Every structure is written in structure tokens, then in C-alpha cells.
Amino acid sequence: xxxxxxxxxxxxxxxxxxxxxxxxxxxxxxxxxxxxxxxxxxxxxxxxxxxxxxxxxxxxxxxxxxxxxxxxxxxxxxxxxxxxxxxxxxxxxxxxxxxxxxxxxxxxxxxxxxxxxxxxxxxxxxxxxxxxxxxxxxxxxxxxxxxxxxxxxxxxxxxxxxxxxxxxxxxxxxxxxxxxxxxxxxxxxxxxxxxxxxxxxxxxxxxxxxxxxxxxxxxxxxxxxxxxxxxxxxxxxxxxxxxxxxxxxxxxxxxxxxxxxxxxxxxxxxxxxxxxxxxxxxxxxxxxxxxxxxxxxxxxxxxxxxxxxxxxxxxxxxxxxxxxxxxxxxxxxxxxxxxxxxxxxxxxxxxxxxxxxxxxxx
Numbered sequence: 002x003x004x005x006x007x008x009x010x011x012x013x014x015x016x017x018x019x020x021x022x023x024x025x026x027x028x029x030x031x032x033x034x035x036x037x038x039x040x041x042x043x044x045x046x047x048x049x050x051x052x053x054x055x056x057x058x059x060x061x062x063x064x065x066x067x068x069x070x071x072x073x074x075x076x077x078x079x080x081x082x083x084x085x086x087x088x089x090x091x092x093x094x095x096x097x098x099x100x101x102x103x104x105x106x107x108x109x110x111x112x113x114x115x116x117x118x119x120x121x122x123x124x125x126x127x128x129x130x131x132x133x134x135x136x137x138x139x140x141x142x143x144x145x146x147x148x149x150x151x152x153x154x155x156x157x158x159x160x161x162x163x164x165x166x167x168x169x170x171x172x173x174x175x176x177x178x179x180x181x182x183x184x185x186x187x188x189x190x191x192x193x194x195x196x197x198x199x200x201x202x203x204x205x206x207x208x209x210x211x212x213x214x215x216x217x218x219x220x221x222x223x224x225x226x227x228x229x230x231x232x233x234x235x236x237x238x239x240x241x242x243x244x245x246x247x248x249x250x251x252x253x254x255x256x257x258x259x260x261x262x263x264x265x266x267x268x269x270x271x272x273x274x275x276x277x278x279x280x281x282x283x284x285x286x287x288x289x290x291x292x293x294x295x296x297x298x299x300x301x302x303x304x305x306x307x308x309x310x311x312x313x314x315x316x317x318x319x320x321x322x323x324x325x326x327x328x329x330x331x332x333x334x335x336x337x338x339x340x341x342x343x344x345x346x347x348x349x350x351x352x353x354x355x356x357x358x359x360x361x362x363x
Contacts, residue, residue, distance in 0.1 A: 002033055002034070002279045002280065003033075003034050003035070003036070003277065003278050003279050003280075004024075004028050004033050004034070004035040004036070004278060004279065004280050004281070004282060004358075005035070005036055005038060005274055005275060005277075005278035005280075005281045005282070006020075006021040006022075006024040006025055006028075006035055006036065006037045006038065006281075006282050006283075007021070007038045007040045007271065007274075007275075007281060007282070007283045007301050008020035008021050008024065008040070008282070008283055008284050008285070008315075009040060009041065009042060009046070009283070009284065009285040009286075009296075009297040009298065010041075010045050010046050010285070010286070011284075011285065011286040011316075011317045011346055011350075012045065012285075012286040013286065013340055014286065014317070014340070014341060014342070014343045014346035014347075015343065015346055015347060015350070016046060016049065017039045017040055017041065017046045017049065017050065018037065018039045018049065018053070019347070020284070020350060021037035021038065021039065022037055023347050023350050023351050023354070024037075024282055024315075024350065024351075024354045025037055026351060027350075027351045027352075027354035027355040027358065028354065028358055030355055031355060031358040031359055031362060032362070033358055033362075036274070036278070038053075038054070038269065038271060038274055039053035039054070039269075040262075040265070040266075040269070040271065040283075040297060040301070041129070041261065041262075041265055041297070042188075042190060042261045042262045042265075042295070042296055042297040042300065043129050043130070043131065043188025043189070043190060043260070043261015043262065043264060043265060044086075044088070044129055044130075044131025044132060044188070044190075044261065045086070045088070045129075045131060045132065047084060047086050047127075047129035047188065047261070047265065048075065048076065048077045048084050048085070048086050048089075048129075050265060050269055051077050051079070051084040051127075051265070051268060051269065052077045053269070054268070054269035054270055055077075055079045055268065055269070056079055057077045057078060057079035057084075058077070058078060058079070059075045059076070059077055060075065060076055060077075060078060060117065060118075060121060061073050061074070061075050062074060062075075062076070062113065062114055062117040063113070064090045064110040064111075064113040064114055064117075065090065065107070065109055065110040065113065066090060066091075066095045066096070066110055067090075067091050067092070067093075067095055067096050067106035067107055067108075067110070067133075067134040067135055068096060068100065068105070068106065068107075069107060069109065072090070072095075072110070074089040074090050074110070074114060075089065076089070076114055076117070076118055078118060078121055078122070078123055081122055081123055081124040081125060082123065082124075082125045082126075082127065082268075083118035083121070083123035083125070083126045083127070084126075084127045084129070085111070085114050085115065085118060085126060085127070085128050085129070086128075086129040086131075087108070087111045087128055087129060087130055087131075087132075087133060087243055087246060088129070088131060088132035088133060089114070090108075090110030090111050090113070090114055091106070091107070091108045091110055091111050091133045091134060091135050091141075091243070091246075092132045092133060092134060093132055093133065093134040093208075093209060094132065095134065096134045096210075098210075101134060101209055101210030102209075102210050102211070102215075103134065103135060103136035103137075103162045103206045103209040103210060103211050103215070103219060103244065104136075104161060104162050104163030104211070104215060104218070104219065105161050105162070105163060106134045106135045106136070106137070106161065106162065106209070107135060107137055107141035107159065107161055108133070108135050108137055108139055108140070108141040108142040108243075108244070108246060108249075109141035109142065109144060109145045109159060110141075110145070111128075111139075111141070111142045111145070111246070112141065112142035112143065112144065112145025112146045113145045115128075115142065115145075115146060115180070116145060116146055116179060119179065119180055119181070119183055123183060124182070124183055124184065125183065125184045125185075125186070126183055126184070126185050126186070127186050127187075127188065127264060127265075127268075128185065128186070128187045128188065128246075128250065129188045129261065130187050130188060130189050130242045130243040130246050130247060131188075131190075131243065131261075132243075133209075133243040133244050133246065134209050134210075134244075135161075135162065135209070135243065135244040135245075135246075136162035136201060136202055136205070136206050136209065136211075136219050136223070136244035136245065137160060137161045137162050137165065137244060137245065138160075138162075138165055138195070138201075138223060138226045138230075138244070138245030138246075138248060138249060139243075139244075139245055139246045139248065139249020139250070139252075139253065140159070140160040140161075140165065140168075140226075140249070141159060141160070141161065142246065142249060142253075143171075143173065143176055143249060143253045144159045144160075146175075146176045146179045146180060146253075147173075147174075147175030147176040147178065147179045148171060148172065148173045148175065148176040148253065149171070149172040149173075149175065150168050150170070150171055151168075151169055151170040151171075151172075152167045152168070152169050153167070153169040155170075160226075162202075162206075162219050162222065162223075162244065163218070163219070163222065164222070165222035165223060165225060165226040166221060166222040166225045166226075168225065168226060168229060171229060173253060176253060180254060183254070184256070185250055185254040185255075185256030185257070186256060186257045186259055186264055187239075187242070187246070187247060187250040187256060187257070187258050187259070188259065188260070188261030188264050188265070189239040189242045189247050189258040189259065189260070189261065190260055190261050190262075190295050190296070191239060191241070191242050192238040192239055193205075193238075193239070193240075193241035193242065194235060194236045194237065194238065194240050194241050195223060195226075195227050195230075195234070195235040195236070195237075195240040195241045195245055195247075195248045196220065196223050196224050196227045196235055196241075197236075199241075200220070200223065200241045201223060201240075201241035201242075201244050201245050202216055202219040202220040202223050203216055203220060204241070205241070205244065206219050206244075209244070223245065226245070227248075230248055230252045231252070234248050234251050234252050235248065237251065237258070238258075239258040240258075242258070260295055262295065262296075262297055262300035263300070266300065266304070271301075271304065272304050272307075272308075275301075275304050275305055275308055275310055276308050276310075278310060279310070279311065280310070280311045280312075280313065280361070281301060281305050281310055281311065281312045281313075282312075282313055282314075282315055282354065283297070283298045283301040283302065283312065283313075283314055283315075283328075284298055284314050284315040284316040284317075285297060285298055285316050285317070286316065286317045286318070287316060287317060287318040287319070287320060288314060288316040288318070288319050288320070288323050288325075288331055288333075289319070289320040289321055289323055290320075290321045290322075290323050292323050292325055293323065293324060293325050293326060298314045298316070298325055298328070299325050299326065299327075302314065302325045302326060302327030302328040303326060303327050304327075305327050305328075306326060306327030307327075311329060312327055312328045312329065313328065313329060313330045313331075313332065313357065314328045314330065314331040314332065315332045315333075315334060315350065315353055315354060315357070316331070316332075316333060316334070317333070317334050317335065317341070317346060317349070317350075318333050318334075318335065318336075318337075318338070319331055319332075319333040332353060332357065333353075334346070334349035334350050334352075334353040335349050
């Protein structure tokens with residue numbers, strides 16, 4: 002019997018590769034053959050998953066973080082396809098908690114990474130939009146690629162969430178020359194529009210450090226920006242992802258917003274590997290009632306159901322009574338609510354997988 006280990010990261014504790022290797026160790030202890038597949042739903046671990054399954058190379062580039070501080074970040078490229086995690090230059094994890102303020106953070110660093118990818122031969126760029134610290138509508142990214150923003154006095158500036166309302170004119174002619182005919186696909190698993198009660202500012206800005214007063218100001222600025230990019234983009238599902246990066250991908254590049262798992266799975270040959278397995282184990286840090294709405298374990302389980310393969314979900318925690326189509330069981334490694342240390346998370350996963358496989362072997 003052959004097992005495939007296709008775990009999402011256990012956020013804050015284990016990467017996809019670490020979780021897969023731990024599960025393989027447990028399988029080996031029971032006497033089962035197993036294989037690891039690094040996976041991602043388009044957010045954290047997107048680059049790792051692409052590199053693991055492709056003859057890709059990692060390129061380190063000079064860029065800036067959300068506070069315009071110089072830093073270095075990696076992206077992956079294979080043939081003419083580049084994969085970039087926007088959080089690697091615009092992520093909330095890069096900003097100390099006391100400095101988090103979506104009025105001043107920028108996606109400029111993401112633009113620098115895109116520019117480097119194009120200069121290194123990328124003709125297709127896949128962007129992972131999760132985990133941003135920004136609310137600038139992707140204007141920083143566009144500025145790094147050559148877009149020019151002017152206020153009512155004709156003065157050029159790089160907008161942030163706090164200054165979007167000052168934009169009077171946008172010139173994207175230089176940006177178009179920079180990116181050429183490059184195709185853009187943004188991995189996006191949220192449906193929030195750019196503005197409104199469910200938009201970028203009101204839903205996500207509080208998580209990035211904005212209080213109620215700041216949220217109102219950010220929303221007003223974003224409404225001004227939305228009027229420029231157009232209603233068709235502003236109300237589009239996913240345009241509010243990553244503080245408006247979703248809208249930017251469509252407006253500046255004519256790009257596509259697509260589910261992260263569905264975008265990545267064909268690139269890493271996941272379906273073929275599922276076909277070659279008898280049982281597939283998957284999981285995440287916490288499985289809840291939202292997991293079945295496009296999260297990675299649901300995607301894996303769906304492919305298992307398609308090919309008649311057994312799928313079992315093992316997650317760090319299980320909240321509520323979730324149901325995942327295609328999964329025969331959902332098992333928590335612990336019933337404790339607190340975040341475990343890396344060592345404890347690893348031990349719990351190993352013991353849970355080992356116990357499960359011992360039951361199956363009987």
C-alpha cells in the first residue's frame with residue numbers, strides 16, 4: 002500500500018515539507034511506503050511547492066519591505082514561468098506589531114520582484130496574494146514597474162493607503178513597456194470586492210493595524226481609487242484581496258484572478274501523484290467550517306474523490322463540525338486550543354499518523 006502525504010503548512014509551527022516528512026516517518030515506522038508532496042493553496046508555501054516539483058531555481062533579489070526598508074527576497078522561475086509570494090516583500094510578518102499601519106505600508110517591493118522576474122525571462126508570472134500588510138490598491142507595485150501617479154498639482158508621488166485619495170492622474174505607459182506581454186495570474190481564494198462593507202479596507206485593514214477611524218479614512222481613499230480603476234474591477238470578486246492587489250492585477254496587467262489550489266495543482270503534478278497512491282493524508286493547522294470552501298485539504302480531498310482514492314484529513318486542531326467532500330475522516334492531533342511549539346506540533350502529528358496507520362493495518 003502506498004501513501005501520499007500532501008499537507009498544507011501548520012501555520013506558525015510546521016511547513017508543508019516538514020509536516021509531510023513527519024508523516025512519512027510515521028508511515029515508515031508502521032511499515033508503509035509513502036511519498037511527500039509539498040503543496041500550497043496559493044498563499045504561504047507557494048514558491049516552495051513550485052520549486053519542489055519543478056526544475057526551478059530560486060533567485061534572490063534586492064527589494065523593499067512594506068515600510069520601504071531595503072531587504073532581499075526570493076522568487077522561483079522555471080523556463081518562462083515565475084512564482085512570487087507577495088508576502089515575501091509586502092507581508093504583515095515583515096512589520097513589527099507596533100509599526101503596523103496600512104495607511105503607510107506599500108507593495109512597492111512586490112513590483113521590484115516582478116520587474117526582476119521579467120528581466121530574467123519570465124513571460125508568465127503567478128502571484129500569491131495572501132498575508133499582506135498593505136491597503137494601497139497595488140499602487141506601490143505599479144509605481145515600481147513604471148506607473149506614474151500625480152496629484153492635482155501635477156506632482157508625482159508613490160501612493161499608499163493613506164494617500165490614495167490624492168491621485169488625480171495615472172500614467173501606465175512605462176509600466177506597459179516594462180511588463181510587455183507577460184501573462185499574470187493571481188492566486189486568490191477570497192471574494193471580497195475592492196470597496197464596501199465587505200471590501201479590502203473594512204474587512205482586512207483592522208487585521209493590519211488600523212483602528213475604526215483609520216478604516217473609515219482608508220475606505221474613503223479606496224473609493225476614490227475605485228472610481229479611477231472602474232466599477233467593473235472595483236466590484237469584481239477578489240479585487241479586494243491583499244489590500245487591493247487583486248484589483249491591481251486586473252487593472253494594470255489585464256491579469257486573471259484564480260483559485261490558488263486549482264492554479265498550483267497542475268504545475269506540481271498533484272493529480273497524477275494522487276492517482277498513484279492508495280491513501281492520501283492531508284491537513285492544515287486548523288480545520289473548521291470554512292475549510293470546505295476552497296482551502297487546500299478540500300482541494301486534495303476533491304481530487305481523491307474524483308479518482309476514487311481514500312483521503313484522511315489530519316490537522317493540528319478541528320473547530321466545530323466541519324465536513325470536507327471526499328474526506329472519510331477528519332482527525333485533530335490535539336484538542337488543546339493554544340498554539341503548540343514546533344516540537345510539540347511535530348510530536349503530535351507523528352503520533353496521530355502512526356496511530357491511524359496502525360489501525361488501518363490491523
